[in-house]
Amino acid sequence: MECQDPKCPIHGNVKTHGYEIEGVVVSDKAQKTAIVEHAYTTFLGKYERSLRKTSRIAAYNPDCIKARAGDRVVIVGTRRLSKTKSFAVTKVIKRGE
Numbered sequence: 791m792e793c794q795d796p797k798c799p800i801h802g803n804v805k806t807h808g809y810e811i812e813g814v815v816v817s818d819k820a821q822k823t824a825i826v827e828h829a830y831t832t833f834l835g836k837y838e839r840s841l842r843k844t845s846r847i848a849a850y851n852p853d854c855i856k857a858r859a860g861d862r863v864v865i866v867g868t869r870r871l872s873k874t875k876s877f878a879v880t881k882v883i884k885r886g887e
């Protein structure tokens with residue numbers, strides 16, 4: 791079946807830009823949306839320690855990818871697709887259970 795989604799980052803007419811972020815899908819409840827959590831470290835100069843932080847990004851989840859909760863995915867920046875989405879899922883690295 792051909793993908794007809796105009797907002798699909800692979801088959802549609804949405805350009806991607808910026809770097810890729812790897813993360814884990816924590817929610818796939820909203821339509822065509824995946825909430826992707828990714829962990830990163832930053833350095834806090836005052837205490838000379840690095841911290842682990844997580845952030846959650848809402849990403850467009852087209853039907854041809856269909857990422858589900860628990861999947862490890864790659865997201866990439868796009869134009870703003872809705873109020874909260876300016877990223878799109880481009881591939882699934884590893885399917886969760």
Ligand SMILES: [Zn+2]
Nearest residue numbers: 793798801854
């Ligand atoms: Zn597609």
